[in-house]
Amino acid sequence: MKLNQKNALDDVVEQEKIANDFGFCWQTIDQVLEQIRSECNEVKQAWDHQDIENLKEEIGDLINAALSLAVFCKLDPVQLMTENNTKFQKRFNKVVALAKADGLDNLHGQPLEVLLSYWDKAKKLT
Numbered sequence: 001m002k003l004n005q006k007n008a009l010d011d012v013v014e015q016e017k018i019a020n021d022f023g024f025c026w027q028t029i030d031q032v033l034e035q036i037r038s039e040c041n042e043v044k045q046a047w048d049h050q051d052i053e054n055l056k057e058e059i060g061d062l063i064n065a066a067l068s069l070a071v072f073c074k075l076d077p078v079q080l081m082t083e084n085n086t087k088f089q090k091r092f093n094k095v096v097a098l099a100k101a102d103g104l105d106n107l108h109g110q111p112l113e114v115l116l117s118y119w120d121k122a123k124k125l126t
Contacts, residue, residue, distance in 0.1 A: 009078045012064060016071040026072050036065045087126075094122035 019025055026032045039062035046055040070077040095118045099107055107115055 007078070009067065009081060012067040012077060013071055016068055026068070029069075029072065032065070032069045032072050036062065036069065039065045090126045091119065091122040094125050095119060098122060 016025075026035075039058060042058040043055065043062055046058045067077045070080055095107075098118050098121055104110075107118070
C-alpha cells in the first residue's frame with residue numbers, strides 16, 4: 001500500500017477503508033473509545049518516563065485512534081478538522097478579546113481556572 005505523502009488525514013481514511021475492506025475493523029463504538037483510552041494511558045506513561053521517542057509514537061497512535069473514530073462514525077476527518085480549526089480560532093479570538101477587556105495583555109502565569117473561565121465565557125459567546 002502506497003500512502004499519499006501530501007495529506008496524512010486522507011491517508012487515515014484510505015487506511016481505514018483498506019482495513020475495513022479486508023475485515024480488520026472496529027465492530028462497536030465502545031471498542032474504538034477503549035482504544036482511545038488505552039492510547040491516552042500510553043501517552044501518559046511515555047510522558048512520565050520522559051521517553052520522547054515513545055511519546056511521539058504514542059501521540060501518533062492517539063491521533064490515529066481519534067481519526068479512526070471519525071471514520072467509524074462515517075465522518076470525514078479532514079472536514080471535521082477544518083471545521084474544528086475554524087471553531088477554535090473563533091473561540092480563541094474571543095478569549096483574547098475578553099482578557100484584553102479585563103486589562104490583561106496575555107494569560108501567561110494565570111491559573112488553569114482562569115484560563116478555563118475565559119474559555120467557557122468564549123464558548124457561550126460563539
